[in-house]
């Protein structure tokens with residue numbers, strides 16, 4: 001178990017504000033998704049969490065302690081990133097042996113089972129692995145580490161659909177038996193929609209969304225029907241997107257879509273459609289750009 005707390009975290013790189021006053025909590029033993037467009041600040045945040053970077057200001061703690069140069073904290077953290085490098089001579093076997101030494105909760109039997117499932121050859125030199133096989137190695141280490149805080153930063157570059165689903169299945173099954181805090185950053189949002197219990201959405205360094213997946217489903221809906229009825233509902237909710245065809249409109253709205261609001265929409269003759277996590281992310285980040293974000297890493301206001 002591991003809890004991560006960030007308070008007013010900011011990280012600047014010269015004129016770029018990669019993280020801008022970000023506060024959130026990762027509750028222990030949950031699978032969190034870290035979403036956001038390219039350059040949103042996801043990797044920067046994970047680097048601060050793993051003590052590879054210092055914040056310019058603000059505070060981040062893991063179980064109450066800062067991770068930077070803190071071996072006791074870092075022994076409980078596994079960070080799997082796409083750009084992981086290994087010594088030139090390393091074979092898959094060596095990478096797994098190092099991981100076994102590094103992670104106190106390492107499960108060798110599980111690692112061997114994963115190797116078989118992913119069909120990764122133990123004796124192959126890591127530098128000769130294909131792009132997807134390289135990702136598999138990271139995923140195997142991330143899963144078998146059983147680290148109380150496991151971070152996956154875009155872990156599956158080059159992985160085919162079968163291997164990606166193997167990863168999702170193993171993560172869910174193993175997590176059910178050995179709960180831990182997981183943070184997964186990905187652009188394949190629809191694929192992980194069902195996996196995530198909590199969603200964090202970064203946009204130009206700011207936290208646009210920090211909510212449970214369940215709450216989010218009740219917050220964003222698409223309504224379709226007579227434009228006047230859509231207008232009525234849009235007047236008391238945040239409108240993220242709209243398409244109009246004559247007197248017919250279809251709008252994605254954000255608000256509190258509980259039983260009463262849904263009944264009201266039905267009574268107005270509107271159809272309600274669920275919105276996929278990917279569409280929610282696209283709509284929120286596009287609405288954000290329209291409402292005053294700029295391309296330099298700063299933003300004027302949030303939609304929260």
Ligand SMILES: Nc1ncnc2c1ncn2[C@@H]1O[C@H](COP(=O)(O)OP(=O)(O)OP(=O)(O)O)[C@@H](O)[C@H]1O
Nearest residue numbers: 013016018036037038039040041042043044045297
């Ligand atoms: N070492 C650095 N020096 C200067 N700018 C940096 C550095 N690291 C990150 N940045 C900038 O900070 C911003 C956030 O980058 P980051 O890598 O955290 O984004 P990301 O959300 O992980 O993006 P992607 O999804 O494309 O991997 C970007 O504008 C990036 O150019």
